[in-house]
Amino acid sequence: MKERAFAVELKIPDNEAYTAMRALQRLGVEVARVQRADILVFNREESDERLGEIIERDERLFNPNKHRLERLLDMHPRAGEVWIEMLDAPRSAPLRRLVGWRLFDHAGNPLGDADLDAACARLLCNPAIERAIR
């Protein structure tokens, strides 16, 4: 079975991302924009279309009124992006839920590795319970 990932992102103002940005700025991280998404990683037989339907039907995962859904072609975070996963989440579950954070600098570019590391260590990831996937 091949793992497939989907990103569910708010299309209305994301107050959590906004709060994260302000907190990171307070911590001295040079960040100008923060995007947040629920990353849903499937380890199931169904086709991509079918998985998309499963997400769209489940109100706890997706609400067309406030979310947009994207099938991720890459199973890894992009530049400037980190995925946070609970350490005790079973790795083999048919659906794993992670949180994706994507940070941008003042020039609109994805944040560099050093700054992203700092953002993870100081706020985005609690290593007692979470791992940061880069």
Add this chain to the structure above:
Amino acid sequence: MRNSSSNCRRGPSLPDLAVAELDDEALRARADSLGLALRVDELRSIAERLGRAPSLVELYAFDAQWSEHCSYKSSRALLGRLPTSGPDVVLGPAEDAGILHLGEHEGERYGIVIAHESHNHPSQVVPFEGAATGIGGIVRDVLCMGAEVVAVADPLRFGNVDPANEHQRAVARGVVDGIAAYGNAIGVPNIAGDCYFDRDFDDNVLVNVVALGLVKESEVIHSRVPRHGADFVLLLVGKATDASGFGGASFSSVALDAQEAQSNKGAVQVPDPFLKNVIMRASYRVFSVLRERGVEVGFKDLGAGGIMGCSAELCSAGGFGAEIDLDTVNVAVDRLLPEVIAVGETQERLLWALPEEIVDEVERIYNEEFSLPQVAQNARAVRIGRATAEQKYRLRHRGELVMDVPIDFLTGTVRDTLPAEAPVPPTMRREREILCEGTLDDLFHEILAHRDVCSRAPLYRHYDAVVRGRTVIPRGEADAGVLAPIRGSRLAFALSVGGNPRIGRIDPQRAAELAVYESARKVVAVGGEPIGLTDCLNYGSPRDPRQYGELVAGVDGLARAARGFGLAYVSGNVSLYNAAANGHAIPASPIVACVGRLADVSRCVTPPLKEVGSHLYLIGETQRALGGSVLASILGLADEAAPEIDMERVVSEHRFILAAAREGLLQSARAISNGGLLVTLAEMSFGCVAARRAPIGIELDGSVGWSSVGRNESLFGEWGGIVVEVARGDTERFEALAESLESVREIGTTTAEPLLAFEDEAWEIADLQRSWSRPLEELFP
């Protein structure tokens, strides 16, 4: 062409609807394409009254304001039949919430503010958010009366949640999660509620919500601009307006089908309990500033019809018009259409009407001291307009006048006269008792495990029942929740809800009467004196004479029972068009909440049995009427009559029980409801977690006269009544107090052995508890 009398100039982007130039069919088609639920005759009357073609903004405004949801056009005339005044009524059902007199403490009169609403359709479409915004909305109704919000309750009706019915199960879970997420976050304890499961709610769940607040009666804020309020500033507070919730009022006024359920997701608002938490606290701060300054103001929740609905009602209730500039509204997205800003139902917003001299201070409290803009993007308090002496409702957008109508026409009473067909309930009263196949043991366990009887703990443990630290009886530990809301005072109140859809299905009028009796009985069982009621009328289509007839019968039943108890309704809500996809209406579902007063919280009575060797009494009259009972549903008896209420007798019983509670004669008490007497006794015997006390046994007296109507009818009939425990040394005083009341009978004693013993049966209490406690665990793990 525009009538010359119009002073309404609009840009080319906002075409008017040329009502006069279209025939009925074309007008209907045009209205449908605009998503307007207004009828053709209503459209014509608007154009006629305005003397010109109405603008789009105006049409959407009337669409919301004249919707069933806002105007109660099918029910308003009926609601006049309900009693709404009485000695404990501080404010009847005229504003966002009603107020009941709780009592005095340190020379101050305190009132309990109460509001009761439905959020049925939104919860069917998006269960989590629909239910959450239900709590959010009802809390604002109470807050805007100047009250501190102290409790919520949630009567729920779900579909058949058998394991195969994934959708119904998901809806039930989503609703419970939504209520929990919102209520827990704002820090208001959930202290009462009930829950039924029935396949007639498969396509249309009922999510009713009740909120209570505490207010000093001298400090009530009304939902209207005060008398001297010409030119008062309208200050909008809360979340930035967005496109969510556009079409909400009309959406909740039409029946749903599955297709529409999908496409209507956009009409459901997005809740933000975190922002609400801060708005509540900031508003409490504003209340104290207003008190210090002695300023009279108006305050109202934004619900159906958004800014337009709220401002129009706030101003017209004070005898004013309004003028609002939509460009001043804080918005979440650019280029919102004026009609969306005007009538969209973005959550977490309230509207103040304030005198100029205090506006800056109030703005500062919200925007700086409580930093709303940092809590949610662009949330804030902003001036959006003024109340005007001229009786017009005007909206401006980009410098253009986009709405200009007589305000009384907009907010005035619209009434529909509808044909009703009176329901014909079954009247069958069996000559002989019902005999069941199988053993009593099997039947008892089956009833204990029935979804409408068994423990609700798996559901309500999702809810914070004790935040604020003033909870006396939390959710689930008794039939009513009890709260002591005033620091330093022994005053307390009880809250319960009632309404049984199985009775609604067979006898709509009796169902309403029994809902009142049930809610009052549950309050009495904890030692609370009932002081007032609210009602939420959940029915089918008023356009169907049979379904409308059920509503008429329900209102009559509510009126009759309330008069019998000497109680009034101070708040309520009507939810119509509740139906299944196939057009069948839901069972008639009048749902009632009852507030009770406890002058001294230490006289509150709880259900768990307290000691061995006590005497148990039944206060109530058994009946051979199984209609609507769990037993009837298990046995498939469809033609049984519902129980009757002998109002005079019940009132004396309640008076007696309250007197006994005040005298400290009741060790424990519990109302008999779903499942009947034996279930009630079992629930009392299960021990007490709060007291860390193990189960106490019961030995029932098999020979007493109460079994004359038949064994199963006595043990499992749902005819009401209350069971009380009286300590051995108190029985003489208790019986003396009962005097000539005939419906007080001793039925057994409490025992050390953890058994519930009756005739030849002796059930292990642990076994009974096992059957009762687990069935909902698989649904709400």
Add this chain to the structure above:
Amino acid sequence: MKARVAVLVFPGTNSEEETRDLLIDCGADARIVHWSEAASLVYYDAFVLPGGFAYEDRIRAGAIAAHDAMLDAVIEGAQAGKYIMGICNGAQILLEAGLAPGTGDIRRPTAAFTHNAQGHFICERVLLRRTVAATRCAIAAALPENLLIPAWAAHGEGRLAAVPSHLEEIENGDFIVFRYADVTGATDAHFAPQGSALGAAALTNREGNVLAIMPHPERDAWNFNHLDRSEGNDPLAPSGGSVLFKSFVTALERR
């Protein structure tokens, strides 16, 4: 003079009033201090972080509040030996701030109260027993041995979790001040309703001047909160869970 205790309110806090009221009834001069008044915190002898959902638990429960300006004063106070108690969300904040168990750097958490095993919020009565020596945590020092303290677990994220080496350190270093108990006073991991590691309900730091307690003793703290467990005739008198607050105030008075 009464000890001055600040009850901190972040946006989203919801248990400040009963927390303040109980502190007052237990003999403290307690006041609510709002997030816009962080500068005034230096004038207080002790801090209590009450329950709620500070900053909506954005990112993680307690994560944003741990970086709030109010926490600067709390951290400074903790390092100067002031007594700090966090209840429920307050406890989550103290863990995120690295003040409890305090085995790592400041604001570099080594443990967390995280998602309940059942995956949702729970609200139920619990019993707590102190499972360290009276001297280990000053805030809980005045409690009689083996006393069962009633409280309410009312949280969605109350399960202690940490990597195994840190859990071992927490266990061996006697950081677990209270564990969930049954009516006999026995403690066992399975008495923790949300699956908390080691059956832990509350953690302290090395110095014992910080207490991060997950369940709410202040919600079962007056006679009217537990009429079925009568402790005297006055329904308004503090009782039950108030013993912990009394111990907290006693500790402040003894300093």
